[in-house]
Structure formats: C-alpha cells, structure tokens
Amino acid sequence: MRRLALLAAVLAATLAAAASAQDERLPDPAHAAAVFLARDVGSRPAASRAELRAHRWVARRFERAGLTTRYVGFGVPRLGRSRDVVGVRRGRRRCLKVVMAHADSVDDGPGANDNASGVGVLVALAGRLDAIRPPCDVWLVATGAEERPYTGAADHLGALALVRELRRRRVARRLRYALSLDMVGRGRRFQLRSPRARPRRGVEREVLAAGRRRGVPLRWLRDSATGNSDHREVELAGLSGLVLQVWEGGDACYHRACDGWRRLEPEALARVQGIAESVLRRR
DSSP, X not given: OHHHHHHHXXXXXXXXXXXXXXXXXXXXXXHHHHHIIIIIIOOOOTTSHHHHHHHHHHHHHHHHTTOEEEEEEEEETTTEEEEEEEEEEOOSSSOEEEEEEEOOOOTTSOOIIIIIHHHHHHHHHHTTHHHHOOSSEEEEXXXXXXXXXXXXXSSOHHHHHHHHHHHHTTOGGGEEEEEEEOSOSSOSOEEEEESSSSOOTTTHHHHHHHHHHHTOOEEEEEOSSSOSSTHHHHHHTTSOEEEEEEGGGOOTTTTSTTXXXXXXXXXXXXXXXXXXXXXXXXX
C-alpha cells in the first residue's frame, strides 16, 4: 500500500510539473492578440474590410469574457463606414473608467506597434476583469478610424463617436478618465501624455502611481498641441483623457511597412497591462 501511495504521489507530481510546463508555453493573451491582428489580419485602414474583421474579432473576445458588447457606427468621409467596439463591465460605484485603443492602421503597413499592441492589451484586460473586480464601471473600447493621415479628417473619428456615445447614454459626468493605449508593444519605459498644464489628481497622477506600483518607468509629458491620439477628442469635449505610449513617442517603423508582428515584445505588453490593471482596481 505504501508503494502504491508513493507511486501515486510521484505520478501526481509528474503530472503537475507537466501541466506547469504546458502553462508556461501558452501564449500571452495580449501578445497573441496583437500578433493575430498584425500578422493574420494585416493592414487595417479605416472603413476597410480588414478593419471590420479586426473589430468583429475583438467583439467576440469581449463577449467570451462576459462583457456586454456593442458596436457604435459612424461614417468616414469618402471612405465608408467604421465603428467602435465597446465592451462594458458594471462596477459597484457610480463612476466610469474607459480604456481604449485604436484598431485601425495606416494602409502602408501591418500596424503591429501602432496599434495592434494597444488592442492586444484590451483583449487581455477583458479576460481579467472578473479577477480585478473594478469598483467603477469599465468600458473597453477598440476604436476605429483613428489614423488621421489616412482618413484626412481633422479629428480621430472613433474617439469622436465615443464621446457622443458617452453623452447619449448619459454617463459622461461619471467618467473619471479615458486612457488611450497607443504604441505600447516595445520597450521598458513609457510616457503618459495629456494637454493639461500639469498632472491632475485622480487622472495623470493615478496612472503615474500605478506605474510606480508596478515598477515600470513612466513619465508625464504635456502634449505639444491638442494631442495626437484618441484622448484628444475626449479632452476637447471637456472630459478627462490621456494616452500611454512608447518612450518619447518614438518608433523607427512608425507608419511604415516594417511595423510587423515580430517587433512586438511580450514583456512590454505585460508591463502596460499591469499598469492598466492597477488603475482599474482603484476607486
């Protein structure tokens, strides 16, 4: 009997070790999602079939994570129709935090860092919200038609549609802030930008504190003008918006064909996901 018990214990330990090794080989959700968008979907210009495919794929991931998911459609002049994908999780308090990332790219490249990386973090966050248990309502938003060099628009059109949706549903007053994740797939350090004169309590300071808690170097910089990501339209509407992006906003493959999936760094995505999870846990 003792020999059988010993054999059973050895077998159990072996199976546990094998399961642990298998878990380590499982793809990181944020990295896997970003790779799929950049490699398998590829270039996703606004109002294109590829952008629609990316949005539908994100919507399915939100739904599988248990989020209440909807599309917010809008027109793109001369190009057709685009949309935002909004995944909602209800919290316990009357407050709202938005984390957003644009799913479109320019037409010249696969847009891995810009911005499959940000959408990859959104997809990973969707599967983590039950564990995080955010006290505020959370909207995860994959926006469309952000790339103004392609759309020719003065505004980031998906973010503009998001602001209208916040007002239509009468939740704009409950919005703490909308955090854009844009070009976050590379590097160990990141920057936080907004058009305000100094970091605000409960907005920039909260995200900067999350970076310190996670041990991720993160510094705030004032936008040189009104901003160049989806947070711009949120701020212009009189609400609180900010963007987290690669250090100094620099990427040698920005808006180029070389912005491919092999450049994505799982560790960078994990750092940004950690910051986002930390801010969502706060009141």
